Amino acid sequence: STVPFVTLNNGLRMPQLGFGVWQVPDDQATEAVGHALDAGYRSIDTAAVYGNEEGTGRALAASGLPREELFVTTKLWNGDQGHDATLRAFDVSLEKLGLDYVDLYLIHWPVPSKDLYIESYKALEKIHADGRAKAIGVSNFTTAHLRRLLEETDVVPVLNQIELHPNFPQAEQRAFHSSHDIHTEAWSPLGQGKGLLDDEELARIAAKHGATAAQVVLRWHLQLGNIVIPKSVTPSRIKENIDVFGFELDDADLEALAELDTDTRLGSHPDHVG
Numbered sequence: 001s002t003v004p005f006v007t008l009n010n011g012l013r014m015p016q017l018g019f020g021v022w023q024v025p026d027d028q029a030t031e032a033v034g035h036a037l038d039a040g041y042r043s044i045d046t047a048a049v050y051g052n053e054e055g056t057g058r059a060l061a062a063s064g065l066p067r068e069e070l071f072v073t074t075k076l077w078n079g080d081q082g083h084d085a086t087l088r089a090f091d092v093s094l095e096k097l098g099l100d101y102v103d104l105y106l107i108h109w110p111v112p113s114k115d116l117y118i119e120s121y122k123a124l125e126k127i128h129a130d131g132r133a134k135a136i137g138v139s140n141f142t143t144a145h146l147r148r149l150l151e152e153t154d155v156v157p158v159l160n161q162i163e164l165h166p167n168f169p170q171a172e173q174r175a176f177h178s179s180h181d182i183h184t185e186a187w188s189p190l191g192q193g194k195g196l197l198d199d200e201e202l203a204r205i206a207a208k209h210g211a212t213a214a215q216v217v218l219r220w221h222l223q224l225g226n227i228v229i230p231k232s233v234t235p236s237r238i239k240e241n242i243d244v245f246g247f248e249l250d251d252a253d254l255e256a257l258a259e260l261d262t263d264t265r266l267g268s269h270p271d272h273v274g
């Protein structure tokens with residue numbers, strides 16, 4: 001079965017499950033993204049700082065898929081914040097991707113210490129108005145950063161991409177997003193494949209559904225309404241991670257998974273990055 005779409009607050013449709021390429025070197029990105037496109041992924045999440053926009057772009061071109069069937073996200077790196085620097089950084093990203101528009105452009109981190117995220121976002125609004133990003137949004141914004149953004153800018157971000165997995169389910173942040181028509185996109189949705197996927201309770205639920213632990217975690221996200229972008233460079237796992245539309249978790253499963261909340265991040269607190 002195929003990946004469902006969510007409709008963003010500007011009417012744009014985005015696949016609810018995509019492919020993330022953090023930590024995939026540029027020379028391996030072409031192959032990994034190629035495997036993902038073959039497996040049926042149509043949404044790809046990269047960023048300037050990942051250093052693999054060129055490799056990603058090569059895979060998109062080589063696929064022969066019509067541009068309108070692809071959904072490409074990239075992100076503004078912290079050192080490029082500021083109005084003019086943002087416009088320049090966006091041009092570089094487009095050039096590297098070999099595209100004339102992206103579907104979604106995000107501010108990667110708010111970097112409150114520099115206090116440039118409002119003027120950077122205004123540059124994103126210009127890029128959006130010019131049609132060079134079909135949608136704009138943010139990443140790693142806390143509710144405080146979002147409140148200020150909503151107050152001082154015009155275009156409501158379509159989504160906020162944040163660290164989110166069963167050990168860090170971000171309930172308050174998700175509720176804030178919902179109340180402002182902002183989608184939640186989960187980064188490190190599998191908890192980076194570290195401790196989380198070895199959990200015994202997860203193994204029990206997976207066995208019950210004839211699924212893997214990773215598939216159960218991805219179902220949990222999808223049933224919460226999150227957009228997910230799991231990463232793998234292993235073809236069998238790339239396929240496994242998109243093969244999650246043939247079963248559903250029940251209420252008991254969801255209650256058991258809620259117990260995995262340890263309120264622990266893998267990454268840094270957004271107030272302290274940059």
Ligand code: NAD
Nearest residue numbers: 020021022045187188189190191192193214230231232237
């Ligand atoms: P993830 O949670 O997707 O985990 C990926 C790792 O899990 C893999 O490297 C592999 O070790 C393991 N794995 C993957 N599939 C598996 C499977 N089926 N079975 C067992 N193990 C499996 O971690 P991630 O890469 O950190 O996050 C996904 C994407 O989110 C990134 O690639 C990137 O696009 C995005 N991201 C964004 C930010 C941000 O600041 N905006 C930060 C981190 C990640």
